[in-house]
Amino acid sequence: DLDPLALDLLFERFLNPERVSMPDFDVDFCMDKRDRVIDYVARKYGRDAVSQIITFGSMAAKAVVRDVGRVLGHPYGFTDRVAKMVPPDLGMTLDKALEESEDLAAAYRDDEEVTQLIDMARKLEGLARNPGKHAGGVVIAPGKLTDFAPLYCEADGSNLVTQYDKDDVEQAGLVKFDFLGLRTLTIIDWALETINAKRREQGEPPIDIARIPLDDKASFDLLKTGKTTAVFQLESEGMQKLIVKLQPDNFDDITALVALYRPGPLQSGMVDNFIDRKHGREKVSYPDPHYQHECLKPILESTYGVILYQEQVMQIAQVMAGYTLGGADLLRRAMGKKKPEEMAKQRAVFKEGAEKNGIDPELAMKIFDLVEKFAGYGFNKSHSAAYALVSYQTLWLKTHYPAAFMAAVLSSDMDNTDKVVTFIEECRAMGLQVEPPDVNRSHYRFTVDGDDTIVYGLGAIKGVGEAAIEGILEARAEGGPFRDLFDFCQRIDLKKANRRVLESLIRAGAMDRLGANRATLMIQLPLALKVAEKQAQDRSAGMADLFGNPVAEDTAPSLGVIPDDTEEWDDQLRLQGEKETLGLFLTGHPIDRYLPQIERMLGTRIGRLSLDDLKGTRNRRAGRKVRVAGLAMMVARRNTQRGQMASVLLDDKSGRIEATLFSETFERYRNLVAPDRILVVEGSLVPDDYRGGLSIRVDAVQDFETFRQSCAAALELCIEESWMRAQGLTVVDLVARLEDLLSAHRGEAGCPVSIRYRRLDAEARVRLGEDWRLLVTDALLRDLERWLGEGAVRLRFRAPEPPREPERRRWAGSG
Secondary structure (H helix, E strand, O other): OOOOOOOOOOHHHOOOOOOOOOOOEEEEEEHHHHHHHHHHHHHHHOOOOEEEEEEEEEOOHHHHHHHHHHHOOOOHHHHHHHHHOOOOOOOOOHHHHHHHOHHHHHHHHHOHHHHHHHHHHHHHOOOEEEEEEEEEEEEEOOOOHHHOOOEEEOOOOOOEEEOOOHHHHHHOOOEEEEEEEEHHHHHHHHHHHHHHHHHHHOOOOOOOHHHOOOOOHHHHHHHHOOOOOOOOOOOOHHHHHHHHHHOOOOHHHHHHHHHHOOHHHHHHOHHHHHHHHHOOOOOOOOEOOOOEOHHHHHHHHHHOOOOOEHHHHHHHHHHHHOOOHHHHHHHHHHHHHOOHHHHHHHHHHHHHHHHHOOOOHHHHHHHHHHHHHHHOOOEOHHHHHHHHHHHHHHHHHHHHOHHHHHHHHHHHOOOOHHHHHHHHHHHHHOOOEEEOOOOOOOOOOOEEOOOOEEEOOHHHOOOOOHHHHHHHHHHHHHHOOOOOHHHHHHHOOOOOOOHHHHHHHHHHOOOHHHOOOHHHHHHHHHHHHHHHHHHHHHHHOOOEOOOOOEOOOOOOOOOOOOOOOOOOOOHHHHHHHHHHHHOOOOOOOOOHHHHHHHHHHHOOOHHHOOOOOOOOHHHHHHOEEEEEEEEEEEEEEEEEOOEEEEEEEEEOOOOEEEEEEOHHHHHHHOOOOOOOOEEEEEEEEEEOOOOOOEEEEEEEEEEHHHHHHHHEEEEEEEEEHHHHHHHOOOHHHHHHHHHHHHHHHEEEEEEOEEEEEEEOOEEEEEEOOHHHOEOOOHHHHHHHHHHHOHHHEEEEEOOOOOOOOOOOOOOOOOO
């Protein structure tokens, strides 16, 4: 798909006569079609000459604890509890876990059974546990594989793999190919499938992604904003910052981005040079203002004189010192390995070659030193350009077909709830509407409806398997849309979709159109299943009615038998169901009902936080004290030398901010800090140098109910005589009902309560005695609002004490 001549890609970087070792063959394919490629290779070269490669699973820290616990006969719960004490960090060992996990260290010290289990596990840790299969490794032998390597048959007898692992296969002289399944290629394939289906309906030719222009202005305009979530290779936070600084405006810049965003270039200052040269803040030189030669300009012009690619190192050696490209590749490898004796030999060859080409030997050696310095950071341009092409294709699709692209992106990561949440947020930021799942509308994957609407995929609902979804889609295709819950249960295969599956569908909102509301659907479900099972039994038994006709398939129970419609779940319960089945709140936000109270108590929102009025760097760094409320979207804990600390991502719908609790603060409030809780945090608002923007250094945390109680000055209930008549209530009934509702919430720390009673000719306000001070809980407010109506419950607040400003340090020399 790439033109190597236009992009200066060298075949000799891959293979040349002077190369001793075999090259790496890494080829990426669409995830769905990778197995077809392996099957094709086996048919093409012979199944006795093609095999996949073995891997050896080792006993890592958690796994070895579980294995040893099972062999020692410990109950599952005991072994599971010990295994969960091992931190889930990459590269974790049991020795390291005993140092980092206080719970594990205490159990090891105090419990003899744990001590025995861990000591035995430490002896086995790291040993090979079981054979596996390399994700993409395939060996193609020149003859029968058994002439070169022993083979191992997988347990199910389906495949042969080499008994040599990937390193030993190469030592045996065989060529290893990596046929990898790349998710992004699948995303592109799915997006094009959606786009081209619509274009066919409209009589337009299909889009060939290989033929899109590589200089599309709209795509580069989007790229410059840094809004590259879901764009291949360009979506990380650090990369987005680099993009905004660089402002890429051509394909070469995207190729450079892939090569620049690595630890070496970022730490060496090369990235800053590249950006400054592109924007004219630093003069472009080839390669250095003090040591440059005109012959290097064609080689380094596309990277503004910065030596960025391994191919550039090879071309410099070829042009300046007369190396063959094969010899230049050996030079590149020698520079990467930094062996002194090899480098001394290469310096002499380079100097001699430069002299023969009429180049000053001293200048040649200075340039050689520069090339050697940057060669360690050099990246394979062929690799970078290939990835840049895929990056550009995803960028182009996101720009011109955002709904189809994001639907494909969401479908590709349906099993990863955290990613689905991130991508849904991105859809909303892009102005796309994400509609809840619907058994009459959704498919297994996410789909599009128009240019700006994505319909949730049934496959992304937790607890609903692929077989159940296939059954639902087949029934819908055969008999059309489902009419109601009873029709749904009768038409689907209940062996594939059991009660638990249907409960997940209801809680996710996928059956909202089949009943009055989710609460009603959940109440009617047992009867609907019972009726459907009875009809299925009758059909299988060949039962007929009184006149010999088959039992009707769509028989529903009489209306008197069906439970009556009930009141919908409250927002908290409804949204919690969505969170548990979809991984996110889709049809609302838990903070919605609290926003008026937050505005009145705190007077500020996360989106309005700013340090713009603080002049001078010193004042900005000290920050200012703030107090904000938000939903804890995510809590990340990590160990430090001083103990555990935590970062909390707070969201109040106006914006998001990260709040950091250092070890002492976290220890004090750790019981409060948990995901999906509404918290009020107080601390210092400071610049966030790492991410850009602002963050909060937390001093104190309260849960929202506690903070609201501290601010509640009075609770007033408004009761109209006309409402009482409509409810059929006498004054005695009213007093009894109020007593029943309020008595459970009495407390000395509560706020005073008054009742405002209105009728057409008069109005009175009755203040309840001190014994009826109430703790203002969510449950109390919810019950009162359900009974009296939202406008009839009024909560007045006193202003909370303002957060104290951080102390300004007195600097030496200040007056």
